[in-house]
Amino acid sequence: MKRLLLSVFGILALAFATLTPAFAQSKGTVYYLVPTLLDEFQTGSVSALELFLKQVGYEMKTLNADNKTDAQQSQMNDVIALKPKAIILAAVDFNALKPSVEAARAAGIPVVEFDRQITATPSDFTSVAGTVEIGHIAAEQAEALLKAKNGSVKGKILQVLGDPGDPYTLDIQKGFEEKMKAFPDVKIISLPAMQWEASNAGTIVADQILANPDIDLIFSHAAHLSVAAVASLEAAGKKPGDVMLMSSNGAPVGLDLIRKGWLNVEVEQPLYAQAAAVAMFMDKVANKQEIKPGDYDVLGLKSVVTKEAWGPNIKIPGAAITKANVDNPAFWGNQKPPTDTVKSVE
Amino acid sequence: MSPRTRHILELVLDNLVWFMLVFVLAVFSIFIPNFFQLGIFANIIEASSVLGVMSIGLALVIIAGHMDLSVESVAALSAMAVGIMFCSSGIGLGLQLHPEWLMVPVSLAVALVVGAVIGVVNGFLIVRLKMSAFIITLASYIWVRGLVLVVSGGRSAQDLAPAIRWFGIQRLAGLPLTAWIAVGCFVVFSLILAKTPFGRHLVMIGGNETATFRAGIRVNRNLIIAFVLAGAIAGLAGWLLAIRTSGATANLGVGLLFNAFAAVVIGGVSLKGGVGTLPGVYAGVLLLSAINTAINLMGLPANFTQVIHGLLVLAAVLLDAFKQTIRQRLA
Numbered sequence: 001m002k003r004l005l006l007s008v009f010g011i012l013a014l015a016f017a018t019l020t021p022a023f024a025q026s027k028g029t030v031y032y033l034v035p036t037l038l039d040e041f042q043t044g045s046v047s048a049l050e051l052f053l054k055q056v057g058y059e060m061k062t063l064n065a066d067n068k069t070d071a072q073q074s075q076m077n078d079v080i081a082l083k084p085k086a087i088i089l090a091a092v093d094f095n096a097l098k099p100s101v102e103a104a105r106a107a108g109i110p111v112v113e114f115d116r117q118i119t120a121t122p123s124d125f126t127s128v129a130g131t132v133e134i135g136h137i138a139a140e141q142a143e144a145l146l147k148a149k150n151g152s153v154k155g156k157i158l159q160v161l162g163d164p165g166d167p168y169t170l171d172i173q174k175g176f177e178e179k180m181k182a183f184p185d186v187k188i189i190s191l192p193a194m195q196w197e198a199s200n201a202g203t204i205v206a207d208q209i210l211a212n213p214d215i216d217l218i219f220s221h222a223a224h225l226s227v228a229a230v231a232s233l234e235a236a237g238k239k240p241g242d243v244m245l246m247s248s249n250g251a252p253v254g255l256d257l258i259r260k261g262w263l264n265v266e267v268e269q270p271l272y273a274q275a276a277a278v279a280m281f282m283d284k285v286a287n288k289q290e291i292k293p294g295d296y297d298v299l300g301l302k303s304v305v306t307k308e309a310w311g312p313n314i315k316i317p318g319a320a321i322t323k324a325n326v327d328n329p330a331f332w333g334n335q336k337p338p339t340d341t342v343k344s345v346e
Numbered sequence: 347m348s349p350r351t352r353h354i355l356e357l358v359l360d361n362l363v364w365f366m367l368v369f370v371l372a373v374f375s376i377f378i379p380n381f382f383q384l385g386i387f388a389n390i391i392e393a394s395s396v397l398g399v400m401s402i403g404l405a406l407v408i409i410a411g412h413m414d415l416s417v418e419s420v421a422a423l424s425a426m427a428v429g430i431m432f433c434s435s436g437i438g439l440g441l442q443l444h445p446e447w448l449m450v451p452v453s454l455a456v457a458l459v460v461g462a463v464i465g466v467v468n469g470f471l472i473v474r475l476k477m478s479a480f481i482i483t484l485a486s487y488i489w490v491r492g493l494v495l496v497v498s499g500g501r502s503a504q505d506l507a508p509a510i511r512w513f514g515i516q517r518l519a520g521l522p523l524t525a526w527i528a529v530g531c532f533v534v535f536s537l538i539l540a541k542t543p544f545g546r547h548l549v550m551i552g553g554n555e556t557a558t559f560r561a562g563i564r565v566n567r568n569l570i571i572a573f574v575l576a577g578a579i580a581g582l583a584g585w586l587l588a589i590r591t592s593g594a595t596a597n598l599g600v601g602l603l604f605n606a607f608a609a610v611v612i613g614g615v616s617l618k619g620g621v622g623t624l625p626g627v628y629a630g631v632l633l634l635s636a637i638n639t640a641i642n643l644m645g646l647p648a649n650f651t652q653v654i655h656g657l658l659v660l661a662a663v664l665l666d667a668f669k670q671t672i673r674q675r676l677a
Contacts, residue, residue: 038597043500164652189645194652195600198591203393207642210389211380224595227504231592235392235515235522253504253593256435 027057028085028286032114033075035092036067039196040224040251042090044271044332045115049088052279052342058085058286069093076100079109085286086110086124088278094118094167110285112278115269116168119310124285126313127277129269131168134248134318135175138219141265141320142176145217145244146186154185155216158208160201160229162221164192169221172248176219189215193225202228209236209243220247223254223266223333230262250321255333258326266321271332273298273316276342281314283344296345299338300330355676362669363613363629366662370633374640381643388520394635395528396421396586396599398628401606401613402535403579405627408610409539410572411552411619412472412479416486417580418603420464422494422594424457424584429503429594431456432510436593438503446509453510457585458578464490465577469570487603495596504593514589524586531582536624548572552619609634612662633662 032049034042046062053060063079065072069092079087080103087104089111091097098121101111110124117128146155159176162169173190180186189208193201201220208215209232220226226247233243240261247254250268257263277298284291291312293305303316321331329336347355358365375382400417407414432453434440443449468486472479513523539545547568550558559565583602588594613630615622637658646654 036597037495037500038595038600040501191642191645195597197597197600198595199396199587199598202591203389203638204642206389206393207386207639210383210385211643224502227502227593228591231511231514231590234592251502253436253502256504 026059027283028059029082030058030060030086030088030282030286031079031082031084032060032062032088033072033079033090034062034064035072035090035116037064038067039222040253041222041249041269041271045090045275048272048275048332048337049114049278051337052276053282055342056279056282056344058279058282060088065092067092069096072097073100076104080104080107083107084109086112086282088112088114089118089123090114091116091118095120110288112282112285114278115274117310117313119308122309122311124288124311125278125281125291126308126311127274127281128313128315129274129318130315131171132175132178133315134267134269135172135177136179137267137318137320138172138246138248138265139176139179141246141267142180142186142217142219143183145246145264146183149216149244152185153183155187156212156214157186157188158205158212158215158218159188159190160204160218160220160225161190161192162196162225163194166196172221193220196222196225198224198228200228201225202232205229206232206236209233209238215243217244217246217264220245222249223247223251223257223263226257226263227253230257233262248318250318250331250333252333252335255321255326255331258321258323261323264322266333268319268321268331268333270301270316270318272330272338273301273303276338277303277314277316279342280345281312291345299340299342352676355672359669359673359676361626361629362665363626363633363662366665367629367633367636370636374636378640378643381640384520386639386643388525390632390635390639391529392522392525393638394631395522395524396583396590397602397605397609397634398528398631399531399586400580400583400602401609401627401631402531402624403576403583404606405610405613405615405622405624406535406539406548406572406579407479407576408615408617409552409619409622410548410569411555412569412572413483413617414468414573414576414580415480415483415603416464416468416490417576417583417606418599418601419487419490419494420461420577420580421584421587421602422596422599423464423490423497424460424581425588425594425598426494426498426503426584426596427456427460428453428510428585428588429506430497432507433503433505433593434507435505436503437498437501438505438593440507442507446507449507449509450513453507454582454585457581457588459581461577461579461581461584462574463577465574465580466570468577469573472573473566473569498594498596500596502593502595506588506592510589511592514592524589527582527586531579532624532628535579539624544568544571549620552621554620605634608659608663612659612666614666630662634659 063075113126191204245263246265248267254266305314431441471482609630613627
């Protein structure tokens, strides 16, 4: 028994010694506070951030809040005590995390907002696609689809939201409806799929397709909701193209639905570029250097850094994915991370 | 009160949840445009299939005087296991069997076994080691959902094999086969509960475990079977869930547990054990499904729906409490 214990300790010590030099070469540890891992975009963001931050010399550790605001607040407190080089925060709730962001910065730890913009308090860097803008792009696509089908921009849209407690979906809704206001002949029915759960979306579509058989277009706020929507349409005897479909986030399942002819458009969140931008500016963030406004090339996408009231903000445009460009490897849904190495901004 | 009036009143009280269902459907049909149509009623039955099946297992354990909080996560794990094996997109391995129909029993067996194994773990810890059912199944609720995340890596499996998906598309008398499966389960388990020694023993155990033990009934064995059945039935619910959504996502079925509890309570099952019937539970499930459908059709602002849903459930439970008061007065 004693020999066994000694062997175990020996192996552990050896492993620790082997790992220590690797840590020593790192520029430091960055923590990523991810809101949930029950969503492919978030899971993808962990691997993308890990990949790009490693390329610029940082080690990344991830904490999952399971969509709970209080859990993320506690995680912020814990991470502040660990004094990392920086914290990357994708907030569960934009406003509730404001005091935590302020506490981290007061402790001298820079905070980067990822994907979910917090405008109520300054942070050191923000990398977003812009959820309201995703709604705008979706509206432009809806406009084109309805015009092609009905001759003018008129008809009925079923908007399947995510959870109504999630600002992410509310922002997309805001952007979408803001732009669609220009078309009074379009009726929008909006219903939430509680907890972003796919079968809830399926039930909504099954009910609505009966109550409103003249629905022209279904817009789901995530690709996995579209999968359930398609299942309901299929069960109702519909074929690809009978009802137009559109969703946002660009997950792999959405791209598959485009290839099968069910989905007309997927509005992509540029996950790889959003993550790459964080890595490109991490040295400046960690060393508290000024980030200059202007145009930057992020993985081939023209992106703009602006100085906002809440700090430097990079906005990377989302793109509309259709059958014509669905195989483009730049879309994260194709699961082909860029081979080019990200370099720190000088 | 004449015997005839008393008889009618007791009949109404015994089936109050069914009367509530008819009343609610009538009100919705009058006030909600497009609600009154066969397709919508079929949707209500179809949408209730997963919740219904899950509620059967939960009701069995509650009638036996215990609790199983893990059923939602068990269903999710079973759905994910089926998804990973038999889906061809995402993380699906696209397993093909020949002839194709073999995929149906195999996938069903996978779902049932996954559920039953977790049921065995729960049953062993609760019945043999005398640990609290609440705590053990709460822990299972958490670790099993965690396992879903581990095996899926947060990604989804989509595009279920057509042979399995067939159950979600084909209709018999206007209803998808998944709904018939749920109805069949209710019939079978209602008979088991009402007509077999095992069912009667479960009710007795829930009413008074010590007295049942002293009467020479094998309480532990029956309880473990109840937990294994609850797990396996939750596995079946997961299989139906995978069929309904043509795959599995890591958050599939989130929130079903609370609806299952609501359905069981509305259906007249006492949380103290020993009281309840499965037809009542089915009426509770249909009632919840009707409320959900009504909310979907009313087109209310998104942030109001949860409040309305909660209030309607509360109203149903209050009516049930009112029923108990009248029953006491009648006695």
